[in-house]
Amino acid sequence: MTDAAxxxxxxxxxxxxxxxxxxxxxxxxxxDRWYERRKRALILAALPQPxxxxxxxxxxxxxxxxxxxAGRCDELEASDRSARAVELARQRTAQLPHVHVTxxxxxxxxxxxxxxxxxxxxxxxxxxxxxxxxxxxxxxxADSLTxxxxxxxxxxxxxxxxxxxxxxxxxxxxEALAMPRLLRHVEDDFALQVWxxxxxxxxxxxxxx
Numbered sequence: 001m002t003d004a005a006x007x008x009x010x011x012x013x014x015x016x017x018x019x020x021x022x023x024x025x026x027x028x029x030x031x032d033r034w035y036e037r038r039k040r041a042l043i044l045a046a047l048p049q050p051x052x053x054x055x056x057x058x059x060x061x062x063x064x065x066x067x068x069x070a071g072r073c074d075e076l077e078a079s080d081r082s083a084r085a086v087e088l089a090r091q092r093t094a095q096l097p098h099v100h101v102t103x104x105x106x107x108x109x110x111x112x113x114x115x116x117x118x119x120x121x122x123x124x125x126x127x128x129x130x131x132x133x134x135x136x137x138x139x140x141x142a143d144s145l146t147x148x149x150x151x152x153x154x155x156x157x158x159x160x161x162x163x164x165x166x167x168x169x170x171x172x173x174x175e176a177l178a179m180p181r182l183l184r185h186v187e188d189d190f191a192l193q194v195w196x197x198x199x200x201x202x203x204x205x206x207x208x209x
Contacts, residue, residue: 014081016162021062021084030064039190040068043121043154046183046194047072048202052119056144058106058137059125063089069121070096077111079104107137111144118146123154126170127163134165138173148198151179156190167191 020027030036043065052073060066060078062085070076076099080086086103093099104110106125120141126134141151153174155167171193175181180199185192203209 017082017085021082021088025088026062026064028061030062035189036064039154039192040065042185042192043123043152044068044072046152046185046192047119048150048182048194048196048198048205049119052150053146054117055119055121056111056117057121057123058104058110059123059128060089060101061085061124063092063101065121065123066099066101067092067096070099073119074098076100077102077117079106079109081105107133107140110137110140114143115146115149116144118149119152120145120149121152121154122174123152124156126153126173127155127165127167129170130164131169134170134173138177141174142177142179145197148196150182150194150196151177152192152194154190154192157186157188 028036050072054075055069055073057066057069057076057078060080063078066076066078066089070093078089078099078101080089081104083103086101089101093101122141126137129137145151151174153171155170157167171191174195177195179195179197181193181195182201183192183194
C-alpha cells in the first residue's frame with residue numbers, strides 16, 4: 001500500500017468512528033447488552049493472575065472494559081483512535097487515578113519502552129487493521145511484554161462491512177509470537193485466546209499440581 005493509500009484508509013476509518021460516536025455515546029451497547037457484560041466477565045476470568053502491575057488496553061472504546069479491568073491493575077493505560085471515545089472513557093474512569101486514557105493511532109503511536117506491560121488486552125481492534133499493520137501491532141505486543149507478561153485477544157467472528165482482517169488472521173499474527181497459549185475459547189460470536197510467557201497453568205502457579 002502506498003503512503004497516499006494508507007492515509008486515505010486511515011482517514012476513512014477516522015470518519016467511520018467519528019460518525020459512530022457522533023450518533024451514540026455507546027454505539028455497540030457495551031453498557032447494556034448481556035452479551036458484552038458476559039464477554040467482559042469471561043475475559044477477566046481467563047486472566048491467569050489475580051492482579052497486574054501495569055496493563056495496556058489498546059482500542060478501549062468508551063472504557064467499559066477499562067473500568068472492569070481497573071480493579072485488577074496497579075496501573076492501567078488505555079487508548080483509542082477516536083477522540084470522542086477517549087473523552088467518554090476518561091469520563092468513565094475519572095475517579096480512578098491509576099487509569100490513563102490517551103488518543104493513539106496504532107500501531108504507529110504504540111507506547112515506547114520494552115518490557116513495560118505485564119498484561120496487554122487486544123480486544124475488538126485487530127480486524128480494523130490491514131495485514132501489515134496487524135503484524136506490526138503483534139510485534140509491538142511482543143516487545144512491550146515483561147518476561148512473565150500475558151497477552152489477551154478477544155474478537156467478534158461474524159463478518160461486517162468495516163472489517164479489514166478476519167478474526168482468525170488477527171489471532172494468527174499473535175499466535176506467531178510463539179508464546180505458550182493458556183486458553184482458547186471459541187463461540188459462534190467471538191474468539192478469546194490467552195498467551196503468557198510464563199506457560200504454567202493457574203493450578204501449577206499455586207502448586208496445586
